[in-house]
């Protein structure tokens with residue numbers, strides 16, 4: 001019975017979409033008596049009803065819909081309450097789980113009829129109608145985030161439109177529906193396909209130990225049994241089961257069958273665990289090879305559950321050590337591969353999904369890949385991608401139009417992104433739209449220059465996540481000046497309190513970005529020593545930037561609504577929990593720039609700024625300097641891949657470390673080398689690294705001189721964790737050899753690691769030289785002094 005209903009539904013859909021209704025449309029205005037009717041189960045229609053009632057009232061300027069003279073029926077219908085009620089095996093197109101149909105009939109009994117196969121489909125239809133026929137724009141979550149149409153009367157054209165999304169499953173992470181769910185609903189997302197890390201759930205450690213310990217991997221002849229109770233990838237999760245063991249296939253099959261029988265979702269995930277994984281080295285696994293042993297396991301499980309296809313699928317994550325498929329790989333028809341590089345599986349898997357990074361949080365500047373998003377959507381469609389899974393973590397002040405446009409592309413890859421940006425700006429800023437269009441277009445141009453027309457361009461290059469040098473290097477004072485002028489112009493031209501509220505949110509984030517940019521510029525001046533500079537003035541500038549930043553943070557913290565519906569908070573942006581890993585360097589650098597400038601002023605007997613706060617005064621009065629020795633020159637050799645890097649030659653002298661290129665080492669990176677992308681021109685990079693112990697409450701002066709030609713140098717000084725580049729300077733060398741001298745007075749970070757944090761115990765100096773030609777030259781030296789100040793606590 002159910003099957004017939006589904007087929008009937010599909011046919012009715014099709015017939016209706018053939019011909020438009022012609023005839024006159026329907027007028028909605030303040031005089032319209034709107035009879036809102038629900039058909040279908042209450043739980044399926046409730047969301048749509050509430051939204052239609054609320055936004056029609058607001059848009060028509062009515063207190064209640066059932067008032068006025070001209071009667072119009074608005075029927076909202078959901079055929080099924082949810083996924084579990086639909087006979088999925090009879091679906092001709094899985095996208096119909098989100099689809100809806102809107103029919104508008106004029107004449108003596110005017111009617112608007114929105115019908116979705118499920119409650120979700122109906123809700124999507126309601127939001128489409130409100131957005132495209134009425135003109136409501138959901139800009140971002142929160143009270144200032146909804147833009148209503150300016151007019152109060154609407155002519156809705158007669159006819160029928162059936163809408164299917166471009167992609168079956170549309171998922172964002174880093175966002176929450178609450179506390180303003182209307183905005184979230186307007187994005188029309190639908191989490192239907194899961195391909196997450198799953199081995200740890202299919203093979204929980206305790207259960208597997210008890211029932212089938214043979215699934216655990218072999219390591220050098222011994223079975224590796226992870227610790228029970230450790231769930232996170234840092235601990236118990238970093239292992240692969242033995243994929244060639246028949247028991248492994250049997251357990252996964254049993255669980256997949258149970259999942260499909262219960263209709264828990266469309267995809268049963270066989271995604272590998274997260275973290276660095278131990279691979280089984282038993283005889284059988286070794287014979288099959290890696291990652292073939294994994295994909296052979298996937299195919300076996302897929303084959304065992306193929307009676308459920310279509311539409312049920314086995315999900316795979318193209319990730320970590322299974323992300324590059326073997327050239328002969330052919331996956332079963334009912335396998336879906338999800339990953340950021342899933343295009344590598346074209347021709348190898350029938351169903352693909354895309355995992356993308358679209359971060360806002362983690363960037364000091366608006367990360368707005370406008371044309372890249374469009375180009376990617378077309379590639380995704382060409383790939384036949386079913387699922388898009390994006391890590392978004394928006395900072396609304398910068399990312400609201402990005403999220404708006406990305407979401408529309410999920411429904412239609414042909415969506416005009418330029419028109420989308422215009423609509424968003426018109427709705428958000430009214431008469432101030434023009435300058436704000438320029439604002440967002442400028443940021444888009446910074447990213448869209450990276451567009452690769454032939455394939456997927458990563459919307460976020462995750463290697464520049466939180467790397468302030470990479471964010472600021474392509475920018476100029478002029479960029480910031482223009483943007484500041486456009487913001488001011490928008491406020492003036494709009495002259496509207498709601499628009500002002502929106503600009504009130506954008507401005508502090510923009511100022512924050514600008515301050516960080518100025519700090520980034522200033523640190524380069526302060527840390528470049530060897531010239532007479534007005535150290536007191538430089539210290540004053542750095543201090544003023546610090547104070548302005550603190551003021552902005554205070555004001556951001558006072559506005560909870562700027563962070564509604566996103567997991568990006570001020571404190572997450574500040575990254576205290578990430579201290580020690582991929583940390584923002586720019587604020588730490590600025591603090592050290594203040595101390596360094598004052599220290600230099602003291603060394604040169606220059607006067608201090610008159611208004612210098614008391615805690616800073618001591619930095620010009622060094623009482624004692626103790627030379628320290630850099631050591632452990634050969635540490636972390638495994639960290640630098642030998643085939644990409646050469647180690648520099650080092651000559652240690654008491655208190656000073658000299659380093660130079662090893663001219664005898666090979667200069668070129670062989671073809672087909674993994675990680676070859678780390679070198680822009682296939683020339684080997686060279687590294688120097690050394691460390692010295694520290695006391696947490698003391699200060700240290702680093703003097704670094706580097707001399708080079710034809711290349712680029714990265715100078716990083718940090719504490720415990722490799723990823724936390726506490727000071728990160730970059731220098732380019734031209735054709736003629738030049739010397740650059742740096743002096744940095746540094747304070748160790750208070751702690752490292754997440755949670756309570758661990759005390760730090762040493763400094764690491766890391767120098768990486770990237771040559772631009774085979775005859776590049778480079779050498780340098782570094783010394784470190786413990787500096788004690790009068791009055792230091």
Ligand SMILES: [Zn+2]
Pocket residue numbers: 217218241242243244245280281282283284285286
């Ligand atoms: Zn094995």
